[in-house]
Amino acid sequence: MGLSNVGNLMCLYMSEIKPGEGTNAPAFQIKAGAKALMESGGRNWVPVIVKEIAEDQYEVIGNSFVYAIAEEVGLERVWCIVADSSERTFELTRILTGESIPRVNLSTATRDEIKEALQYLIEKPSSELKGVQLSIATNRLDEAPRKRWGNLEPITKLRCGITKGKKLDALKEVFYLTPEVVPEVTTTEVTTEANNKLNRLTIKQLKDMAKMKGISGYNKKKKQELIALLSAS
Numbered sequence: 001m002g003l004s005n006v007g008n009l010m011c012l013y014m015s016e017i018k019p020g021e022g023t024n025a026p027a028f029q030i031k032a033g034a035k036a037l038m039e040s041g042g043r044n045w046v047p048v049i050v051k052e053i054a055e056d057q058y059e060v061i062g063n064s065f066v067y068a069i070a071e072e073v074g075l076e077r078v079w080c081i082v083a084d085s086s087e088r089t090f091e092l093t094r095i096l097t098g099e100s101i102p103r104v105n106l107s108t109a110t111r112d113e114i115k116e117a118l119q120y121l122i123e124k125p126s127s128e129l130k131g132v133q134l135s136i137a138t139n140r141l142d143e144a145p146r147k148r149w150g151n152l153e154p155i156t157k158l159r160c161g162i163t164k165g166k167k168l169d170a171l172k173e174v175f176y177l178t179p180e181v182v183p184e185v186t187t188t189e190v191t192t193e194a195n196n197k198l199n200r201l202t203i204k205q206l207k208d209m210a211k212m213k214g215i216s217g218y219n220k221k222k223k224q225e226l227i228a229l230l231s232a233s
Helices: 027-039 064-073 087-096 111-123 134-143 153-157 166-173 187-199 203-212 223-232
Strands: 009-013 048-054 057-062 077-083
Touching: 027 064, 048 064, 048 087, 057 064, 057 077, 057 087, 064 077, 077 087, 111 134, 111 166, 153 166, 187 223, 203 223
Parallel strands: 048 077
Antiparallel strands: 009 077, 048 057
């Protein structure tokens, strides 16, 4: 198969297709779905999404439930859409087929995005975040300096009801971070900036600063000498 087949609808042999990650659907749903498929003529109108892994060999990356039903029925061939093999396509396919939960970049998320993600988690059956106040948690996260966070740990210090352990771990289902890179500041840059600030001061201000720092011999020094003394201290 060439690149021209990517995006095409093809009827592939089941023997050529590997199940991939499979489905978590209960056996009852698969068996009931298989019966419904047979009663409707045995054609899967909802295609399986596959990628090519070798010549005439494919792997399911989306609609795994449909594949499981076709396997249960014992179909010889199944209708598939062939996708490219990139990781990005795999992740997007899983999201679009409802097999994966889309995550929000907490580093740049808007208040509404944070609220909707938290609400989803709080309202889940047996949620670890039951009891967390949605409005409080949303406001605290929205106001926090999230762009510099390397992980979710700072959330536990926001006093929003989310503590270390299962509550914090639950957030990983809907949030990820892309921390802002902080430019490295060299010692030379720090010294230069400090000297620039000292240069803007008067001799009297420099002497007062030297006195406060307990530097001796400053009284008869010229401005640049005072700056050198203060920089060294």
